[in-house]
Amino acid sequence: CYNICEKRYNMDEIKINDIIEVTVTGIQKYGAFVLINDKYDGLIHISEISSGYVKNIKAKNPNLIVAVCGCMSQQKENAEYLYKTYPYVDIIFGTNNLHMFKDFIKKHEEERKHNIYHSEEFGLEGENVAMHRTSGSNAWVNIMQGCNNFCSYCIVPYVRGRERSRKMEDILREVREISVNPQYETITLLGQNVNSYGKELGTTFVSLLKAVCEVEGNFKVTFMTSHPKDLSSEVIDFIATSDKMLKQIHLPVQSGSNKILKLMNRNYTVEKYLGIIDEIKAKIPNCFLSTDIIVGFPEETEEDFEGTCELLKKVKYDKVFAFMYSKRNGTPAAIMEGQIPEEVKNKRVNIILIGEEQDVLYILEGLSKKGFKNLYYFENGYNGYVQAKGSEFVPELGCGC
Ligand code: SF4
DSSP, X not given: OHHHHHEEEOOGGGTOOEEEEEEEXXXXXXXXXXXXXXXXXXXXXXXXXXXXXXXXXXXXXXTOEEEEEETGGGSHHHHHHHHHHOTTOOEEEEGGGGGGHHHHHHHHHHXXXXXXXXXXXXXXXXXXXXXEEOSTTEEEEEOEEOOSOOOXXXXXXXXXXXXXXXXXXXXXXXXXXXXXXXXXXEEEEEOTTGGGTTGGGTOOHHXXXXXXXXXXXXXXXXXXXXXXXXXXXXXXXXXXXXXXXXXXXXXXXXXXXXXHHHHTTOOOOHHHHHHHHHHHHHHSTTOEEEEEEEESOXXXXXXXXXXXXXXXXXXXXXXXXXXXXXXXXXXGGGGOSOOOOHHHHHHHHHHHHTOSSHHHHHHHXXXXXXXXXXXXXXXXXXXXXXXXXXXXXXOSOXXXX
């Protein structure tokens, strides 16, 4: 969860010095662990950890407060499962209650009770709460919450609700505050489907981009995530012509098979997607292009998978986030026929990233031909993998849109 990992609600008033932020392999599908401890100086980030590890350090230090938050723990049944299964987790809450984190900690300090906090209310209340940012030279700025797209594998519309855009004036106020801090070189506007920004407010995403770029300051602007069905020519034109916009676009394709895209309910075809890529390449030469791929979606045949490999060869992305499909309870894809065995998913993700076949190795060569050194890939801890070149700035977290 970006809000937990990249910018923390200001905890100063409850005098907690340290938050250990962790992503947990054991119960990762339910959310991110946050361990709070007043014994340490400074901040400790742990990128990957097992739930057994958390249990052990809690046993050694009973004053440690263990909290779990995420999209999955926003679902009541998942929160209840966590409550029953992990008694050493003190606070369980969902993304709807994120802005109340410090209240939950205060309450826990008073009562010392294992607790679930659940709310079905989808709002934007948390967006204007003071932040303590921990994301280095990049500042994340939420511009909207929720999603109306209902991709068949995705839990977001159920746990984050329908699209709600923040008022432009609130976003610009946050951007102005960031702009006067020389630490921030980049501002990343963040939403599940940023191109839908402003529909209910009578404005557009490109109007927001223009307004943000008019704010004085020595920073660059980028955004994530764009849905291919919504990325407009106006946005591409603005990226091409504005000095303030980073020349990079993250455009998740998910599959190179029209059959699978239809089953995923993505509402675009491979041909439409490649048309957008052609437009980007024509208007923004050397644009840094990245994407998300899901392999092993239900009913994915070898031929469908080949389509994805072909698409990768055609586009020659600068960075690819590849995920093995995993079920999210409550989504249509979780109960689809034709679920793919884990070993097949594993083999396919490895073909994309490492290249077991000669023609797939060409993908790596294609990237190298662009002059990139230190091409690498790594597990990102969420059954997903990243294949990328080394040093340039790109957002390090894919949201799977
Ligand atoms: Fe929305 Fe992205 Fe989820 Fe699709 S994958 S439903 S666009 S958040």
